[in-house]
Amino acid sequence: xxxxxxxxxxxxxxxxxxxxxxxxxxxxxxxxxxxxxxxxxxxxxxxxxxxxxxxxxxxxxxxxxxxxxxxxxxxxxxxxxxxxxxxxxxxxxxxxxxxxxxxxxxxxxxxxxxxxxxxxxxxxxxxxxxxxxxxxxxxxxxxxxxxxxxxxxxxxxxxxxxxxxxxxxxxxxxx
Amino acid sequence: xxxxxxxxxxxxxxxxxxxxxxxxxxxxxxxxxxxxxxxxxxxxxxxxxxxxxxxxxxxxxxxxxxxxxxxxxxxxxxxxxxxxxxxxxxxxxxxxxxxxxxxxxxxxxxxxxxxxxxxxxxxxxxxxxxxxxxxxxxxxxxxxxxxxxxxxxxxxxxxxxxxxxxxxxxxxxxxxxxxxxxxxxxxxxxxxxxxxxxx
Numbered sequence: 307x308x309x310x311x312x313x314x315x316x317x318x319x320x321x322x323x324x325x326x327x328x329x330x331x332x333x334x335x336x337x338x339x340x341x342x343x344x345x346x347x348x349x350x351x352x353x354x355x356x357x358x359x360x361x362x363x364x365x366x367x368x369x370x371x372x373x374x375x376x377x378x379x380x381x382x383x384x385x386x387x388x389x390x391x392x393x394x395x396x397x398x399x400x401x402x403x404x405x406x407x408x409x410x411x412x413x414x415x416x417x418x419x420x421x422x423x424x425x426x427x428x429x430x431x432x433x434x435x436x437x438x439x440x441x442x443x444x445x446x447x448x449x450x451x452x453x454x455x456x457x458x459x460x461x462x463x464x465x466x467x468x469x470x471x472x473x474x475x476x477x478x479x480x481x
Numbered sequence: 482x483x484x485x486x487x488x489x490x491x492x493x494x495x496x497x498x499x500x501x502x503x504x505x506x507x508x509x510x511x512x513x514x515x516x517x518x519x520x521x522x523x524x525x526x527x528x529x530x531x532x533x534x535x536x537x538x539x540x541x542x543x544x545x546x547x548x549x550x551x552x553x554x555x556x557x558x559x560x561x562x563x564x565x566x567x568x569x570x571x572x573x574x575x576x577x578x579x580x581x582x583x584x585x586x587x588x589x590x591x592x593x594x595x596x597x598x599x600x601x602x603x604x605x606x607x608x609x610x611x612x613x614x615x616x617x618x619x620x621x622x623x624x625x626x627x628x629x630x631x632x633x634x635x636x637x638x639x640x641x642x643x644x645x646x647x648x649x650x651x652x653x654x655x656x657x658x659x660x661x662x663x664x665x666x667x668x669x670x671x672x673x674x675x676x677x678x679x680x
Contacts, residue, residue, distance in 0.1 A: 322654035359562045360594065361659060367558055377558060377594050384560070391590055392629050438506040446503040453496045464485055
């Protein structure tokens with residue numbers, strides 16, 4: 307009788323225990339998945355931001371801007387993204403999110419600066435092209451004009467010199 | 482005395498040369514000379530920043546230091562990723578002929594931006610833990626790279642020819658292709674052979 311009563315007490319307790327463990331695992335699992343997803347999302351966003359920043363920097367570089375400072379900032383942002391990826395690989399999702407967010411912020415700042423630098427580099431390049439064209443055209447035209455004047459003067463001097471020359475008759479001593 | 486026609490030729494030549502000289506800045510804007518060969522460098526240096534004293538006989542819980550470097554000669558700034566991978570002798574290496582990377586997942590990575598003609602270098606500290614030996618096999622449980630611990634669970638059998646339990650820590654260089662907006666293996670890799678000697 308005692309044993310039977312014991313079983314009746316133990317069975318619900320065991321059931322309760324199993325239920326609690328099961329429900330606990332169910333509540334932990336979504337949390338784990340959500341942290342993982344959140345970290346993955348943050349890293350994806352940081353990765354995109356960094357790619358866009360790099361493309362903006364490359365555009366500015368093609369326009370002739372000096373980008374040494376921006377490259378340093380970009381490199382720091384790249385370091386943060388690498389740290390986020392490394393943290394993600396070992397399951398440290400909170401650090402991965404924190405580093406990825408910092409990277410996104412830094413990359414966004416770089417995009418703005420790169421656009422400004424590109425604008426000023428394009429303006430400078432336009433000015434330099436105008437100056438170069440002016441130098442080439444004006445310089446070339448002035449030189450040609452001077453050359454024609456000198457040629458005209460030279461022709462005159464040459465003709466006068468030719469006129470002043472006396473015809474010489476060669477005498478063949480032996481003949 | 483030269484004829485007038487000869488002087489004319491001299492004037493025309495001098496004129497042409499000088500006009501070309503005046504036009505050269507403008508021509509420089511239009512004409513683009515072909516650049517040199519485009520390539521990137523990847524290297525590993527020992528603890529003294531020299532190509533010597535590389536770690537070879539390694540053991541558990543000892544810190545090792547090497548330097549990883551990248552040089553950019555691509556004609557413009559470049560965005561690189563250096564993946565650090567760890568393999569036993571039987572696992573895949575990158576294939577330089579086919580230009581394909583190792584199939585192993587990366588453990589650690591560096592992301593870097595390098596201007597054209599410049600280089601980048603960073604320390605790579607590593608140590609092993611959970612190392613064990615049994616029946617002509619060695620096991621490595623964890624590898625710590627720059628203070629991040631990775632569970633690697635690799636094993637190597639005794640190499641009769643070279644007398645050791647060999648593993649390789651290697652780095653692959655990947656580059657961001659702006660046209661395809663994706664990273665691609667740059668067909669550059671360097672590695673360190675490591676002989677696991679003790680617990």
